Amino acid sequence: MELIGAIQQEDAGAEIEVLSSDQGSRQDIPLWVKKAGHELVKVEEGSEFDRYLVRKTH
Amino acid sequence: MKRIVVLGGGIGGTTVANRIQRLLAREIEQGQVQLEVVDRDGIHAYQPGYLMVVFDKMRAEETRQDEARLLHRSIRLVKAEVEKIDPAGKKLRLKGGQEVPYDLLVISTGSVLHPELSPGFAEGSHSFYDLDNALRLRDALRQFSGGKIVVTVAGMPYKCPVAPLEVTFMLDDYLRARGLREKSEIHYTYPIPRVFGIETVAPVMQRLMTERGIQTHTPFNVQKIDAAAKKLQGVEGDTLDYDLLVGIPPHRGADLLGASGLGDKGNWVPTDKFTLKAEGQSGIYVLGDATNIAISKAGSTADYEAETVAQAIAAEVRGVPPSARYEGRVYCWIMTGLAQATYIKFDYLHPPHPPAPSFAHYWNKMVYNRVYWDMTARAMF
Numbered sequence: 402m403e404l405i406g407a408i409q410q411e412d413a414g415a416e417i418e419v420l421s422s423d424q425g426s427r428q429d430i431p432l433w434v435k436k437a438g439h440e441l442v443k444v445e446e447g448s449e450f451d452r453y454l455v456r457k458t459h
Numbered sequence: 460m461k462r463i464v465v466l467g468g469g470i471g472g473t474t475v476a477n478r479i480q481r482l483l484a485r486e487i488e489q490g491q492v493q494l495e496v497v498d499r500d501g502i503h504a505y506q507p508g509y510l511m512v513v514f515d516k517m518r519a520e521e522t523r524q525d526e527a528r529l530l531h532r533s534i535r536l537v538k539a540e541v542e543k544i545d546p547a548g549k550k551l552r553l554k555g556g557q558e559v560p561y562d563l564l565v566i567s568t569g570s571v572l573h574p575e576l577s578p579g580f581a582e583g584s585h586s587f588y589d590l591d592n593a594l595r596l597r598d599a600l601r602q603f604s605g606g607k608i609v610v611t612v613a614g615m616p617y618k619c620p621v622a623p624l625e626v627t628f629m630l631d632d633y634l635r636a637r638g639l640r641e642k643s644e645i646h647y648t649y650p651i652p653r654v655f656g657i658e659t660v661a662p663v664m665q666r667l668m669t670e671r672g673i674q675t676h677t678p679f680n681v682q683k684i685d686a687a688a689k690k691l692q693g694v695e696g697d698t699l700d701y702d703l704l705v706g707i708p709p710h711r712g713a714d715l716l717g718a719s720g721l722g723d724k725g726n727w728v729p730t731d732k733f734t735l736k737a738e739g740q741s742g743i744y745v746l747g748d749a750t751n752i753a754i755s756k757a758g759s760t761a762d763y764e765a766e767t768v769a770q771a772i773a774a775e776v777r778g779v780p781p782s783a784r785y786e787g788r789v790y791c792w793i794m795t796g797l798a799q800a801t802y803i804k805f806d807y808l809h810p811p812h813p814p815a816p817s818f819a820h821y822w823n824k825m826v827y828n829r830v831y832w833d834m835t836a837r838a839m840f
């Protein structure tokens with residue numbers, strides 16, 4: 402997942418936007434964010450891709 | 460005369476060159492077409508054999524052959540490191556400064572292992588993704604007298620997505636055969652919230668792991684490995700200690716692709732998933748691990764893609780629009796023990812449904828390991 406690499410490079414408090422056209426992400430991203438203890442701020446489902454906004458909490 | 464250059468003499472490059480030869484035999488014979496393969500060292504590696512080497516199912520020598528023996532005699536082999544591709548000038552620059560011009564180029568440079576991108580990996584983890592490490596792991600297992608084994612994946616994407624599953628099942632069987640399973644634990648970690656990427660396959664693999672007492676940790680992304688303390692720390696906050704760690708190192712595409720302005724940030728080439736043309740380029744096709752297509756990086760993928768690329772190249776030479784499409788076909792065996800296997804077969808539209816593991820599937824795989832050189836590399840079919 403792109404998100405994991407991206408999050409590691411940011412400071413706590415940063416918001417990271419991920420675009421994904423992959424069906425599996427609808428399940429994987431929320432599950433991962435919860436497990437890693439970050440916050441899923443917003444999910445927007447689109448016809449070509451979905452947009453996820455994640456806040457790095459720690 | 461048209462010059463067709465294939466960059467990389469691995470699984471994809473070799474089979475595509477032999478396929479192009481087949482389709483353009485007359486043109487090559489009459490000197491209207493020149494077909495060349497440029498490869499770093501002229502040694503062809505059958506990498507799936509490395510997993511077999513770990514468990515003494517193949518000898519190291521059986522995983523390599525001279526590239527020259529695999530290519531049709533009318534194909535020229537240039538042994539050289541390519542430093543840069545100049546898509547505007549349509550030429551390759553070799554180490555030492557020589558240039559190789561082309562009209563049509565096929566890129567099949569594979570993936571490059573980057574253990575240094577995962578802190579502590581090189582010091583703390585075994586691997587089996589190159590021959591030296593496979594031999595080292597084989598020797599470590601011969602010395603192993605029980606303890607905690609952890610199998611982990613230190614970065615995505617990586618080639619042969621099923622390999623961490625396979626090594627885990629084979630380790631389980633290996634320890635049982637040696638009477639060490641009771642004295643051991645096997646742990647499997649995976650970066651996403653299930654044990655394998657493809658959703659139809661993950662539950663089947665999870666069930667096999669549960670049945671065999673293999674403990675799974677998902678999602679688990681490697682933060683760092685502490686070789687001295689023998690600890691694997693995850694981004695999600697979990698830490699696992701280990702006696703023997705078997706990891707898949709991070710992968711990137713070949714450096715020269717980034718340096719040539721053809722790669723994305725992982726040095727994978729943005730490629731049309733149906734035509735296999737490099738996006739935004741003319742006369743450049745890409746296959747195998749080098750593409751950015753969201754599909755298994757596997758020898759089987761490269762082999763199926765080679766059919767499409769060879770037909771497209773032949774069409775371009777003859778001045779007709781290429782019509783062949785790659786439909787996303789992949790076929791991979793999954794070793795589920797030392798003498799049993801299943802397989803996954805899928806394409807862009809049809810997900811795989813692995814059959815029950817059996818000796819027969821394992822036997823097919825062992826036969827394939829031997830006939831690979833004729834069947835795939837020499838493109839017998």
Ligand SMILES: Cc1cc2nc3c(=O)[nH]c(=O)nc-3n(C[C@H](O)[C@H](O)[C@H](O)COP(=O)(O)OP(=O)(O)OC[C@H]3O[C@@H](n4cnc5c(N)ncnc54)[C@H](O)[C@@H]3O)c2cc1C
Pocket residue numbers: 466467468469470471472497498499500502503504505506507508509510539540541542567568569570587588589618619622713715746747748749756757758759760761790791792
């Ligand atoms: C342990 C293991 C098990 C595997 N098991 C399976 C399996 O069971 N089934 C399966 O389908 N796949 C399997 N694979 C994956 C498979 O080996 C690869 O996906 C496949 O080799 C990719 O083919 P390729 O042509 O893209 O790259 P490669 O076969 O890696 O070939 C790349 C070639 O390009 C050359 N090259 C690279 N850069 C340059 C340069 N700058 N100049 C000159 N030459 C260059 C290299 O020397 C090499 O010869 C396995 C891999 C591993 C490591």
